[in-house]
Amino acid sequence: MQQLLDGEFSEVRNLVKQRITKPDFQYYDGTDVQVYRRKVLDWLKRIAETGIGRIFMPRYVGGEDNLPKYLAKFETLAFHDTSLLVKAGVQFGLFAASIQRLGVEYHHRKYLPDAAAGRLLGGFAMTEIGHGSNVQRLETTAFYDRETDAFVIDSPTYSAGKTFIGNAGEHGQLMTVFAQLEVDGEHHGVHAFLVPIRDDEGAPMPGVTIEGNGLKMGLNGVDNGKIWFKEVRVPRTEMLTRFAEVTPEGRYRSDILNPGARFFTMIGTLVGGRISMGLGGNSAAKSALTIAVRYAARRRQFGPPKGAPETLLLDYPSHQLRLMPLLANVYALDFALKHLIQVNEGAQSDGSRPVETLAAGLKAYATWNTSRTIQTCREACGGEGYLASNRFAALKADTDIFTTFEGDNTVLMQLAAKNLLAELKDKLKQGGSAQLARFSLDDNLNLLAKRHPAFTQDKSEPHLLDSELQLDLFRLREDALLVQGATELQKLTSAQGLDPYSAFTQLQPELLELAQAYIERVILEQFIAKVKSLPDQSLQAPLKRLCDLFALTRLEQGKGWYLENGVVSGVKSTAFKRLVTRLCVEVSEEAVALVDAFGIPDECLAAPIAL
């Protein structure tokens, strides 16, 4: 099973594990922030030595041009301290990757080797005090000064200050700064510039004001900071020019003529970050589950009267119901995230909409699942779970911000839903609005009824455990919500004359539901495909159980919708719950092996209750 999860990159995973299990990587409890930051910086440099930062880079700077391999390393690094993970993510996945994706060979050769080696520390200065989610309205300006052939970077207001910028607080030297470009009095929207913020001695550069963000809930090994610029000049060549440039003649030029499209292409860099957050979060959830499951397989409490030994926590139905569906989620997300990595590799262009949709939805779904999983695991370990030594404290506090990082989850879910509606619109344009019927609930129900006459009533096990049927139910819901969303949107814009912004705002609750249905369908689809692809029955059987548990838990939780719309009857929906309870028993019997397959080294788990 571990082989299956490790996939083709087991070698680099093992390389990372060798490093993070060495004695000098022993955890620090973080109580002295200065000591912690120095330790994390030191760890980062040692991790850089494994070549992790180079993997995704072009070959002409010594890279392997292999993003999936980098992501496998990142995912494995997430079994260790999360501050290190995030500092590495900032340095390689945001700073270096933004140079790679937004810059051209000139920038690559100039900066990437040092960035990969951890010699040049940098950050990704996008978020501002006044604007986090709404990046298009950033206030920082980059004014092109023809006379000196340079850009003047400026923070016109307090709220234009960059904030929460990783590596800015203490160690960063160079930042990828996002600012509104102005050339010859014309505004061209947000572009990226490389701006030095500290000199070799670590002092702020002239015109740069830096302030630490102060103590955070977690991740205190990362030095986040605020930055303001006052007429800071950088040469014209320091603009990252893959998608747009200011020519030596001082003219603005871009192959992407539509400013909106240009903006979204540029922030396509965020996709890598979103995949990383999903992977990192899921690794943290794996750590939490390994600790909680191992504890539950050893800890006894209560039991039959008179002398018999007390019962293992893992044998209690209530305990199984808490942990086993979460175990299924983590497996499900593992396969879905690998699918996302593949899809991202296959995408022809940057900023491809289907990739953006999937990355946004999966990032949100996975990181919310991380928070919920760690919380439940902590509670399932009682007082022991509250001790810092048992790791939940750090796991929970550190990953909490993953739901905000790289895009607020609620905003991302809305983005995913909007993209789905836009895609539907495109399809309808091609096929005529008669196409809409293909997605309508009535039509889908009719199709189902033809294939399975007793569909709404059938509560037999073979039926409920039929993957195709489970998937049909997921698809049905997604399609219905999609059509419903499109119809409502149409009403609001055409009939009521609302502008798109106001219409989408009013539709937020529906959008969130649609995005959830979509992402759950993708996850189930990938899980089923993975199970089918396995030749080995010894792997297939336990994975099929996890897949069923995922599907039936979602159906049980969402039964309200299915009942409301007449897709299933009450007789059938009560069977969901019975089956979930039974699957939990079955999965609990192999739970220890299933968490061991995550392959988390004991040195990383570290929790005494798990060893």
Next chain:
Amino acid sequence: MQQLLDGEFSEVRNLVKQRITKPDFQYYDGTDVQVYRRKVLDWLKRIAETGIGRIFMPRYVGGEDNLPKYLAKFETLAFHDTSLLVKAGVQFGLFAASIQRLGVEYHHRKYLPDAAAGRLLGGFAMTEIGHGSNVQRLETTAFYDRETDAFVIDSPTYSAGKTFIGNAGEHGQLMTVFAQLEVDGEHHGVHAFLVPIRDDEGAPMPGVTIEGNGLKMGLNGVDNGKIWFKEVRVPRTEMLTRFAEVTPEGRYRSDILNPGARFFTMIGTLVGGRISMGLGGNSAAKSALTIAVRYAARRRQFGPPKGAPETLLLDYPSHQLRLMPLLANVYALDFALKHLIQVNEGAQSDGSRPVETLAAGLKAYATWNTSRTIQTCREACGGEGYLASNRFAALKADTDIFTTFEGDNTVLMQLAAKNLLAELKDKLKQGGSAQLARFSLDDNLNLLAKRHPAFTQDKSEPHLLDSELQLDLFRLREDALLVQGATELQKLTSAQGLDPYSAFTQLQPELLELAQAYIERVILEQFIAKVKSLPDQSLQAPLKRLCDLFALTRLEQGKGWYLENGVVSGVKSTAFKRLVTRLCVEVSEEAVALVDAFGIPDECLAAPIAL
């Protein structure tokens, strides 16, 4: 509105507020645990000066014999640092209160005045390494030695060590120790003894080994510790003898002959602790909501294109849907907890089953709600919510353990459900099993149908906003789950011959559902009663909206059950959601006033984003 929430004890609430807003009560970020603990100890002594610890004590030791007044103070103290709250809870609510409730006048006069003044620091040594939830199986022994007329307290194994004992780590001098009593070779079960653990210089007493519990997720201002006893002797008079004693002649004697009943009467002391946890948790949730709502009423992000100001977070439907139902919950729980305090006052005996049921269920429901509320509020404040200065970090980490403290929530919910089934059994004994029909779903549905012919279909607003009808739906579900549970239990024990332990274990999922239905019914009942009792329309209208929002959010979340059982139709259930969305808009318009009514001083809120 604040007057309504403060109730009859506004004076003592203000007294506490005066104290905790003074400059010497300014928060400390907790990074140096030693500094933090000294500060919390100092705060505790200052709080003791307000007389908080005396209020619930008997008049002959200077008390007021007024538990509700003490609880009002405790609830208000919870607006400040949670380590202080928990340290005060340990000192007064657990240590002193256990002497008061389990001891007699001799113990009261000897210890209570010093305990109330904070001169004698103590703790409540129940939990052991091997036994947290299953207190009946504690391993610590108390052997009565006739020769010296003393008890010998002993920890026979490593796992018999007391653990997570507040005040044990550094400051505690005397502990209420729970141990298995043995007299003349006969075992009498768990009893409580007062055992000194430190001398006046703070050194451990002979035979006592103390170890700190180490760094925790939160509450690091509280010195939790482990304690082992090796043949530690205390005079016979140091047994707390309200419910059982060893006579001067060395005979065991108790008015409660049944050992099980005796045990449950003694741990009835836990009810006060459970009420406190519910109150403290709800206060923390109020702080989080105040911060998040005030921020949402000021922070703008995204908006219509072209020049218009961006939109307030509070005006987004998705933001309203996240926060407004939580605001309704906190109000609902406020009234329900006040009801519990009243019921507890009215109870004739210690260990009364209805009080235990209500306290267990409400403690679990309220503290889970606390965790969820703080988490959601943190996310709703984005990156700002992650900064320690904005308070969510401490609120979240500190109150996380409330779901475990004073009884693990899952265990408590099962306890509540078991009690409900036992009560039903008693009722049936009196009325014959024909009584069962009175609770059955079919009968209840028939009754409803008689009163409201179109009940399952009616989706009109007056119908859905009719409090009595809402309550009918809640009751119907509770009754149905109760009957179902009783029937299943009957099957498992009679037909399948399982022992009660095994039968209840198998029924855990059903018990959890029943307990939730029960507690939600109580909460709604109390909320409705509170709204009705108000003469003032200006208070009644906003509270009715919150009450409706609570009821309809629960109905919407639980619609699966109602649809499954044919109580409502799909047409009706879709109306739940529409109404929730609309109520959220309405409540959001007065949200700032509603959080301000919690009356949390700005010095306590402290979060820059809330001021």
